[in-house]
Amino acid sequence: MADKLCPRCGTEGKKVNQKTVKSLVEKKVKDSDSYQICINSDCEVVYFNNPESIIYSTSDLQVKVWFKDLDDDSVPVCYCSNLTRAEIKEAVINGYTTPTEIRKYTGKTITGNCLIENPAGKCCHQAFVKEIARYSSKDNC
Ligand SMILES: [Zn+2]
Known part of the structure; x- marks a missing residue:
């Protein structure tokens, strides 16, 4: 159960396909089925993978994230x-x-x-x- 909680803010994550993570994160992404997405708009963590101790923040993504930058009209x-x-x-x-x-x-x-x-x-x-x-x-x- 703790695997599902964002390591930064503690919000329960939602499972996300590793294809999504690989496509949008600029760094090389490790193969794993355990990626979660943090949907808390106040938290800079986008993807996390607790079993692998991996965190990707908004700055690691190639795109702006619609549910993180709520006041940015260019998103x-x-x-x-x-x-x-x-x-x-x-x-x-x-x-x-x-x-x-x-x-x-x-x-x-x-x-x-x-x-x-x-x-x-x-x-x-x-x-x-x-x-x-x-x-x-x-x-x-
Ligand atoms: Zn979070």
Whole structure:
């Protein structure tokens, strides 16, 4: 069980495919099935592997991580298309409120490479919907 906790912040990690880690970390990554991702936005650890005592931080990755840099508009939300937070914001302001509409509006329609392009190693859809909600609510302007 302790294997699942981020060594820096103690948040429970989520299992991540080693293909994702290998694709995004700039250093040589050791073969292992035990990589976890730390989803705590305040923690700089992205991947950890407790059995192997390995930690990769945001600075070890080739890309910015959407759930770590919440206030950086240049961060991609959809990595397959390099569709950024700023582009989503702009599309929402222009009245587009679903991922499909926003993809059409921005012309960024490439999907399907999440395993090797997205730091979470999974589809961006949920994150995409959350970002739209963030910019759709007028209360926190
Ligand atoms: Zn952490």
